Amino acid sequence: MTKQILQLENTNANDFENKIINRVELLIDGLAKKMQVNTPDTLLTRQETAQLLSVSLVSLWSWTKKGIIPAYRIGNKVRYKKSEILLALQQMNKF
Structure with a gap:
């Protein structure tokens, strides 16, 4: 297994963290829209x-009967x- 190194220049830790968080939020929003x-x-x-x-038709019938x-x-x-x-x-x- 080879080790890969990522070197970043001209950025500080906070900026890098914020960029990652923003990108993840955009991806999550896009995924949520696709799932609607x-x-x-x-x-x-x-x-x-x-x-x-x-599920089986029997389970579906049971769940329907129970409301x-x-x-x-x-x-x-x-x-x-x-x-x-x-829904x-x-x-x-949730349970």
Whole structure:
């Protein structure tokens, strides 16, 4: 394993630290914008929702019945709003 050395000139420690912090903040902001839901009211089928959550249809049905994930009945079909699924996921991860 070779050791690499980085030499910086014409900058002090505080300026260098601030530049790194600013760049990291910009990258985080860009990542946050990419992760935002573009179409918040996209309706998903049961299968799509289960796949998004990586759970079985039985688990999805159980969570729906317990009120953890809201579902909508359109005729005889059950649909889930993608924005509400992602919000429920965030709330589950808080525990």
